[in-house]
Amino acid sequence: MTSYDYYxxxxxxxxxxxxxxxxxxxxxxxxxxxxxxxxxxxxxxxxLTIAYVSIVRTCPTxxxxxxxxxxxxxxxxxxxxxxxxxxxxxxxxxxxxxEIWRNALVNFPQDQYDAALSFGMNxxxxxxxxxxxxxxxxxxxxxxxxxxxxxxxTPAVAIIGIVEITRAAIRVGARTYEPLPPFxxxxxxxxxxxxxxxxxxxxxxRRFAPPGDH
Amino acid sequence: MNEFALVWEHRDMILIxxxxxxxxxxxxxxxxxxxxxxxxIPLMSRRRGPALIGTIYVxxxxxxxxxxxxxxxYFALPSLGLDFDNWWTGVVALILYNGAYMAELFxxxxxxxxxxxxxxxxxxxxTxxxxxxxxxxxxxxxxxxxxxxxxxxxxxxxxxxxxIIAVAELTHEATSLQTTYFVPFASFLAVVFLYWLTCLSxxxxxxxxxxxxxxRR
Numbered sequence: 001m002t003s004y005d006y007y008x009x010x011x012x013x014x015x016x017x018x019x020x021x022x023x024x025x026x027x028x029x030x031x032x033x034x035x036x037x038x039x040x041x042x043x044x045x046x047x048l049t050i051a052y053v054s055i056v057r058t059c060p061t062x063x064x065x066x067x068x069x070x071x072x073x074x075x076x077x078x079x080x081x082x083x084x085x086x087x088x089x090x091x092x093x094x095x096x097x098x099e100i101w102r103n104a105l106v107n108f109p110q111d112q113y114d115a116a117l118s119f120g121m122n123x124x125x126x127x128x129x130x131x132x133x134x135x136x137x138x139x140x141x142x143x144x145x146x147x148x149x150x151x152x153x154t155p156a157v158a159i160i161g162i163v164e165i166t167r168a169a170i171r172v173g174a175r176t177y178e179p180l181p182p183f184x185x186x187x188x189x190x191x192x193x194x195x196x197x198x199x200x201x202x203x204x205x206r207r208f209a210p211p212g213d214h
Numbered sequence: 215m216n217e218f219a220l221v222w223e224h225r226d227m228i229l230i231x232x233x234x235x236x237x238x239x240x241x242x243x244x245x246x247x248x249x250x251x252x253x254x255i256p257l258m259s260r261r262r263g264p265a266l267i268g269t270i271y272v273x274x275x276x277x278x279x280x281x282x283x284x285x286x287x288y289f290a291l292p293s294l295g296l297d298f299d300n301w302w303t304g305v306v307a308l309i310l311y312n313g314a315y316m317a318e319l320f321x322x323x324x325x326x327x328x329x330x331x332x333x334x335x336x337x338x339x340x341t342x343x344x345x346x347x348x349x350x351x352x353x354x355x356x357x358x359x360x361x362x363x364x365x366x367x368x369x370x371x372x373x374x375x376x377x378i379i380a381v382a383e384l385t386h387e388a389t390s391l392q393t394t395y396f397v398p399f400a401s402f403l404a405v406v407f408l409y410w411l412t413c414l415s416x417x418x419x420x421x422x423x424x425x426x427x428x429x430r431r
């Protein structure tokens with residue numbers, strides 16, 4: 001393995017990290033929005049969200065990427081591989097995030113909600129000041145573990161031609177006939193990315209720990 | 215709607231892919247469950263050596279995406295003198311990869327097992343293999359059922375990655391159908407529907423197994 005090979009895999013890491021981050025930044029709020037739709041039992045939208053979560057949660061990411069990249073042009077929406085990749089990863093992580101947020105909402109303590117009501121907080125304020133901080137804290141571990149799964153599902157977009165860590169490592173392995181060195185280098189890169197997420201989680205947990213919880 | 219008619223006409227291709235996916239998933243499930251149980255034993259061992267090796271294996275699998283691991287086996291198995299075709303390479307990759315995740319689930323359930331249960335078993339003279347088989351493993355497996363269900367869905371989803379090493383599974387057949395007749399919408403939608411059905415039936419089976427386990431507890 002030459003230094004250029006290391007460089008090409010590390011360059012793939014850039015794609016892995018940015019695809020993961022973009023889809024997380026889009027997918028976490030989208031999941032929250034859908035969880036709120038579920039929570040408020042908005043008619044029609046509630047059923048649509050249930051169907052979306054159930055189907056996308058069970059759909060392999062590779063298949064979803066193929067569907068979005070090859071099938072959407074048929075109905076007049078054609079996309080570059082990168083946008084199709086981002087859309088795939090966002091839709092798939094949002095489905096899981098919806099369930100995580102919804103679980104936190106369902107378990108939100110009723111007494112805190114009633115207290116907010118009795119203080120005369122309006123709907124918006126109640127959500128922003130009382131509910132959101134609480135559910136963010138309780139959802140964080142599950143959200144981060146979904147993020148690390150998300151990092152590991154990014155290779156799915158290799159099938160529509162995006163070169164990320166896995167695809168770059170496979171290329172090097174196929175060219176040099178020595179699959180082990182690029183594999184180990186890729187494994188190290190993935191571990192570092194996953195570790196970065198876990199460390200960030202710990203830091204955020206410490207920073208936003210409820211007062212008196214130290 | 216023409217597209218759907220075309221896919222229906224060539225449904226035998228999709229069905230062959232579906233059959234392959236189901237077979238791969240069943241083999242992957244059975245294999246990874248067995249491997250998971252076997253791996254849990256060194257993970258929970260009080261001796262440092264086996265525990266360390268088990269932990270390194272499980273952690274490495276948990277850091278690597280399935281596709282990368284499948285590719286490693288695809289290239290590495292022949293150079294080890296193991297002449298597997300793509301299909302069996304895919305199955306072996308699914309087993310080795312998901313076996314590590316299963317082991318982690320069982321380890322979690324084992325660690326949560328009340329100490330009294332094991333001590334009571336020992337007090338009745340159970341030791342070694344019999345203690346493991348009769349006292350420890352049944353509650354561990356029962357407790358892990360819901361999480362195992364999630365992992366089974368993961369196996370179904372991982373199996374789609376095998377299209378990239380040219381295993382004739384469901385997604386692969388849909389892709390070849392779409393490249394031959396240009397019916398991307400209908401073929402991929404049909405396949406997504408079949409994956410959904412598969413996972414729904416897994417979920418209901420696991421739910422049923424869980425209720426049975428609740429009764430036994």
